[in-house]
Amino acid sequence: MVRPVEGGHEVEVRLKADTTRIHPPEGGLHKMALEENLTRRQVLRAAIGGAAGLIVGAPRVFGQADSAAIRLKPDSTTQLADDLFVIRIPGEANVVAHTSSAGVLLVDGGSARAADAVMKAVAGLPGGGQVYTLFNTHWHPEQTGLNEQIGKAGKTIIAQENTRLWLAADVTWPWNGQKFTRLPKGAQPNKTFYDKGQLDSGIRYGYIPDCAHTDGDLYVHFPQQNVLAVGDVISGEGWPAVDWTTGGWVGGMVGGLQRVLSLTNEKTRIVPGRGPVLGLEDLKKQFDMYQTLYDRLTQLLNKGRGPSEAVEAKPAKEFEAQWGNADEFVRRSFESLWAYLSPDA
Numbered sequence: 001m002v003r004p005v006e007g008g009h010e011v012e013v014r015l016k017a018d019t020t021r022i023h024p025p026e027g028g029l030h031k032m033a034l035e036e037n038l039t040r041r042q043v044l045r046a047a048i049g050g051a052a053g054l055i056v057g058a059p060r061v062f063g064q065a066d067s068a069a070i071r072l073k074p075d076s077t078t079q080l081a082d083d084l085f086v087i088r089i090p091g092e093a094n095v096v097a098h099t100s101s102a103g104v105l106l107v108d109g110g111s112a113r114a115a116d117a118v119m120k121a122v123a124g125l126p127g128g129g130q131v132y133t134l135f136n137t138h139w140h141p142e143q144t145g146l147n148e149q150i151g152k153a154g155k156t157i158i159a160q161e162n163t164r165l166w167l168a169a170d171v172t173w174p175w176n177g178q179k180f181t182r183l184p185k186g187a188q189p190n191k192t193f194y195d196k197g198q199l200d201s202g203i204r205y206g207y208i209p210d211c212a213h214t215d216g217d218l219y220v221h222f223p224q225q226n227v228l229a230v231g232d233v234i235s236g237e238g239w240p241a242v243d244w245t246t247g248g249w250v251g252g253m254v255g256g257l258q259r260v261l262s263l264t265n266e267k268t269r270i271v272p273g274r275g276p277v278l279g280l281e282d283l284k285k286q287f288d289m290y291q292t293l294y295d296r297l298t299q300l301l302n303k304g305r306g307p308s309e310a311v312e313a314k315p316a317k318e319f320e321a322q323w324g325n326a327d328e329f330v331r332r333s334f335e336s337l338w339a340y341l342s343p344d345a
């Protein structure tokens with residue numbers, strides 16, 4: 001593994017304007033790749049994550065190795081409006097369901113092992129019916145476990161184009177060696193966009209280009225109900241996973257929060273990837289917190305510190321009572337700075 005030297009000389013930190021996606025090592029995916037310049041970020045990512053990309057055929061799993069099917073608790077569905085619901089999967093992601101005469105629209109589908117439980121919950125919703133559209137807020141398996149089923153049924157799967165590209169590639173997380181094999185073609189998003197779009201029903205969606213969680217994050221806005229679903233760009237429970245292998249970084253969390261704030265008003269309810277539904281005040285508090293953490297981490301980077309030293313410095317100490325032990329978050333966040341900020345070489 002090639003990494004910048006820890007504890008080395010003072011470096012001048014500069015924010016790179018480049019937030020284009022980085023292609024997985026197997027590449028050849030898209031003409032965008034040809035248009036990109038090779039930045040330090042790409043070099044770093046290729047160096048850190050490249051070799052492992054050669055391993056194929058591992059099952060696409062997420063989190064625990066336990067593959068037992070998940071059951072939902074009786075109170076796992078929260079009603080936000082007559083036609084809008086949140087299904088909370090224990091220990092996993094939120095699924096948003098909108099019902100109409102056209103059927104059910106979902107924002108994220110839960111993991112594969114939650115698929116049966118989610119479909120059962122969806123079938124039981126008042127005014128429910130067949131799922132006709134599924135959004136993938138990003139590529140993670142906790143969000144895309146229904147893709148195969150929905151895709152096979154010939155229904156629409158909407159994602160930002162970068163998310164489709166990740167789902168069409170094998171990905172390995174260098175920090176724990178976890179491997180994700182590409183989804184079969186029929187399970188990949190079949191309607192993608194770059195910037196934003198709107199459905200006939202008035203439901204809007206758009207790209208969150210700040211790379212808060214991955215480089216393919218999207219929001220779905222239900223204007224009538226004043227509800228915004230944002231996937232893992234925002235967490236309602238516990239520290240978020242900063243997936244810098246596929247573009248996420250801690251600076252993007254600050255930018256992403258700011259962008260989401262600009263889409264809300266005082267009464268907007270925000271459905272995060274995990275945890276309870278949030279309000280504007282919750283977002284403002286999180287924005288302040290991540291801004292503070294970003295400043296502290298970049299200061300540590302400027303002093304030439306490495307990830308382990310950043311963890312030891314306990315930069316998130318005063319927030320741990322609410323959010324839990326931050327060591328893993330701090331390490332991932334610091335590594336994400338390496339991918340985005342670099343010495344002025």
Ligand SMILES: [Zn+2]
Binds near residue numbers: 138140
């Ligand atoms: Zn995620």
